[in-house]
Amino acid sequence: MTTSSPSTVPSSGRDLVIRPLDGPEELDLFLRLTYSLDHELADDLATGRRLPQWMWVALDGERLLGRLSWWTGTAGSAPQALDFLDLDPGLPPEERAEVGLRLLETASAAVIPAGVRPPEFSRYMPADWRDVPETRSVLESVFGVLESAGARPLVERLRLEWLPGTPVPEPSGRLEFRPVRDREDLVSLMTPVMEGTLDAHGKADLASGLSPREAADLHYDEEFEHYSSPRAWWRVALLPGSGEPVGFVVPARNNYHHTIAYIGVLPAHRGHGYVDDILAEGTRVLAAEGVPRVRAATDLGNVPMAAAFARTGYATFERAINYVWDAPGASGS
Structure with missing residues (x-):
């Protein structure tokens, strides 16, 4: 240097x-x-x-x-x-x-x-x-x-924001939720979500040669590991009766804001609108804490996720852009 x-x-x-x-x-x-x-x-x-x-x-x-x-x-x-x-x-x-x-x-x-x-x-x-x-x-x-x-x-x-007073959909009853048990519990669900992801950063991790499991490990270790907010906020979505996992959401507080840090629906359960239920649950968790706002972001090209945020009461207040060096x-x- x-x-x-x-x-x-x-x-x-x-x-x-x-x-x-x-x-x-x-x-x-x-x-x-x-x-x-x-x-x-x-x-x-x-x-x-x-x-x-x-x-x-x-x-x-x-x-x-x-x-x-x-x-x-x-x-x-x-x-x-x-x-x-x-x-x-x-x-x-x-x-x-x-x-x-x-x-x-x-x-x-x-x-x-x-x-x-x-x-x-x-x-x-x-x-x-x-x-x-x-x-x-x-x-x-x-x-x-x-x-x-x-x-x-x-x-x-898109940078998105939910503000107190904005209605949050009531639970639909289509899913049940439990807290994330531990690191392996969450990473094992993140791994299949990485396959076929629309997220540009996720796709870049896979294109670099990482396996879906390695990409999930990296995301957890670089981001989730450092959150000081309670891990009891993190939720796994389940089908009622069978308890089969459908997806998960990570409500958290980073260094600056409360945020929906990650949300995912497992490939076998996509196409049923479960993302709305999961996002609403994560938002309810933070709203119950009396937070001043909830921030989130999604790729401009991820139209389904952007639409889910809009249905849950999130408004676009900014955009962001990322540039990378390949070498x-x-x-x-």
Whole structure:
């Protein structure tokens, strides 16, 4: 890994300084550009989910032209996602592209070890981002920077929200529910759900060579294992009488929000509308806790799941997009 000393790079006639933050006391500098996750940064720094050396800025004198940051879900772990990449909307598109690429390449060379595939990029966007010319222009500059650095778009997702006061369907009686017993209980149900999944991340895991069981193990270990919320919230759906498992739902609280973290219907029981019953149960679990909101997400292309969320009272409030690198980037070579 290279050092993170400041880099002065000529850019369109500018003496562009690219460097990491000196420490948390420079957060105000980073906040000169804006993004919807800005309010989380101070706590992320305090808890170790971000480090100053992962938060980079591109400066022309006192003017902040660009910024980026990596994030991890667990303090002490390697960067798990690149979730900030912002460019000054006042720059011409060509200059935004140049500044952004130099920033990303310089920061990546210092933070991502040589030969390591860069973490996935994740970005939240207004639901109507394509219809607002200014927003679309800035976002397309960001996407262009990523693609110039060797990334490709993986998926665009709907971000969904259920708010207290929204009616939740009453139990239909078609299914019964019990708590998840243990890790194996859930992973053994996740495994067949991975087969034929419509989820882009799941498909990418299988395409990488993981078996459905290995993909389920990875998902559990990287995400569910770290939830601090009660595992008693997790539910398995059963056919009344026989007790045969039909599916499952994982209501939880991540580092920021209560969420429907995962929902699945086993292949043998798809096509009967059980997803509505299972999603409603997961929502009822969280609603009974008096949570301020429930968040969820599904791929834009997963039309059946999006429709189920809509029927259960979830509204789309944002979109998200993910870019991935299929190999170590040039900056890490």
